[in-house]
Amino acid sequence: MIEALQQPFIQRALAAAVIAGFLLPLMGSYLVPKKLALLGDASSHVAFAALAITTLLGLSNSLIPYLAPALAVYIILTMMNRFKISGDQALAVFLAMGAATASIALSLGARVNLNAILFGSVLLVSDEDVLAGGVVAAVVGPFVALNFGKTVIYTMSEELAKIRGVNVKFYQVFLAVAAGLAIVSGIKVAGVLLVTALVAIPTAAASLVAGSFKKSVILSVSMGIVSTLTGVVLSYYTGITPGAASVLVLLSALMASAVMWRLRLRI
Numbered sequence: 001m002i003e004a005l006q007q008p009f010i011q012r013a014l015a016a017a018v019i020a021g022f023l024l025p026l027m028g029s030y031l032v033p034k035k036l037a038l039l040g041d042a043s044s045h046v047a048f049a050a051l052a053i054t055t056l057l058g059l060s061n062s063l064i065p066y067l068a069p070a071l072a073v074y075i076i077l078t079m080m081n082r083f084k085i086s087g088d089q090a091l092a093v094f095l096a097m098g099a100a101t102a103s104i105a106l107s108l109g110a111r112v113n114l115n116a117i118l119f120g121s122v123l124l125v126s127d128e129d130v131l132a133g134g135v136v137a138a139v140v141g142p143f144v145a146l147n148f149g150k151t152v153i154y155t156m157s158e159e160l161a162k163i164r165g166v167n168v169k170f171y172q173v174f175l176a177v178a179a180g181l182a183i184v185s186g187i188k189v190a191g192v193l194l195v196t197a198l199v200a201i202p203t204a205a206a207s208l209v210a211g212s213f214k215k216s217v218i219l220s221v222s223m224g225i226v227s228t229l230t231g232v233v234l235s236y237y238t239g240i241t242p243g244a245a246s247v248l249v250l251l252s253a254l255m256a257s258a259v260m261w262r263l264r265l266r267i
Contacts, residue, residue, distance in 0.1 A: 009122060012125040013123075013189065013236075013242070014232055015125075015133075017189050017225075017228035017242070018225055019136075019137050019185050020182075020190060020198060021198070021221070021225035021229065022137055022221055022225055023136060023178075023181075023182035023186065024183070024185075024190075024195065024199050024202075025198060025202035025203060025217075025220040025221045025223065025224035026217065026221055026224075027140075027178060027199060028202060028220065029213075030155045030175055030179075032199070032203040033155050033156065034155060036091075038088075038091050039076065040179075040183055040195055040199040040200070041095055042072065042073075042076065043070075043072050043073050043094070043180050043183045044192045044193075044195045044196065045094070045192060046098040047098075047187055047192070048098060048099075048102045049097075050065040051065045051102075051187075052101070052112055055111055056108055068180075069180035070176065070177040071180070072094050072098075072180060073179050074173060074176040076091060077176050081172070115241070117191065117192055118192050119191035119194060119244060120190045120191035120231075120241050120242045120243030120244075121188070121241065121242070122235050122236060122242055124188045125188045125189065129188050132184075132185070136181045136182065140181075140182070143174070148214070151175070152213055154166055154175075183195055189231070189232065190231075190242070191241065191243035193243075194244065194246070194247055197243075197246070198227070198228070198246065201251065202221070202224045202227070205219075205223060205253045205256075205257040206219035206223065208257040208258060208260065208261040209260045209261060209265065209267050210266070210267055211266045211267060219267065223250065226249065227246040227247075230249045231243065231244075
C-alpha cells in the first residue's frame with residue numbers, strides 16, 4: 001500500500017474519494033427525505049452530456065460540467081415547486097435529455113472513455129477535479145454545520161420552515177447547487193451509473209440505526225468515505241471499477257444496518 005500511495009494518480013483518486021464520500025451522502029441526507037434520491041441519476045446524466053459536449057468542442061477544462069448539473073437540479077426543483085410537476089416526471093425529462101445529448105455528442109466524435117465515465121476510474125481524476133471538489137466541500141460542509149437546524153426544518157417541511165422565518169428560496173437554491181456540484185465531484189470516482197448509490201444507500205443504511213437526524217448524517221457520511229476509499233484501494237489491486245467496489249461496500253453496510261434494525265439496536 002505504501003508503494004500505491006506514492007503514485008500521483010492514486011493520491012488524486014484517494015483525495016477525490018474522500019470528497020465524494022463526504023459530499024454525496026451529506027446531500028443524500030437532504031434529498032432522500034424529499035424523495036429526490038434519483039436526482040443524482042438525472043444530474044449525473046446531465047453532467048455526462050456536459051462532459052461529452054465539452055470534449056467534442058475542445059473545452060475540457062471549462063466549468064460547464066460543473067455548472068450544468070447544478071443548473072439542472074435547480075430547474076427540476078423549480079418545475080416541481082412552481083409548476084407542480086411531479087418529481088418523477090421532472091427527473092425523467094432531464095435523465096432522458098442528458099442521455100440523448102451525450103449520445104449525440106458521442107456520435108459526432110466526442111472522445112470519452114465510456115467505461116471510466118459510466119463506472120468510475122482511478123485514472124480519470126485530475127488535479128483540477130480534486131481542487132474543485134475540495135472547494136465545494138470546504139463551502140458546503142461548514143455551511144451545513146452552521147445552519148444545521150434551518151436545513152433540517154427546510155428538508156422536513158417547507159411550510160414549517162416559512163413559519164419559522166427560514167428563507168426557503170435561499171436554501172432551495174443553495175442545496176440545489178450543492179447537490180449538482182456534489183454529483184460532478186463523485187462522477188470521476190463512482191461513475192455516472194453508480195453515483196446515485198452514494199446519495200441514497202448511506203442515507204438509507206444510517207436511517208435504520210441512527211437515533212437522530214444529526215447522527216444519521218454523521219453515520220451516512222462516514223459510510224460514504226469508507227466505501228469510496230475502499231473502492232479506490234480495491235480498484236488499484238484488483239482492477240475492478242472503484243464505483244462498483246464502493247457500491248458493494250455500501251450494500252454490505254446496508255445489510256448490517258438491516259440486521260441491527262431487526263435486533264432493535266440503535267446508535
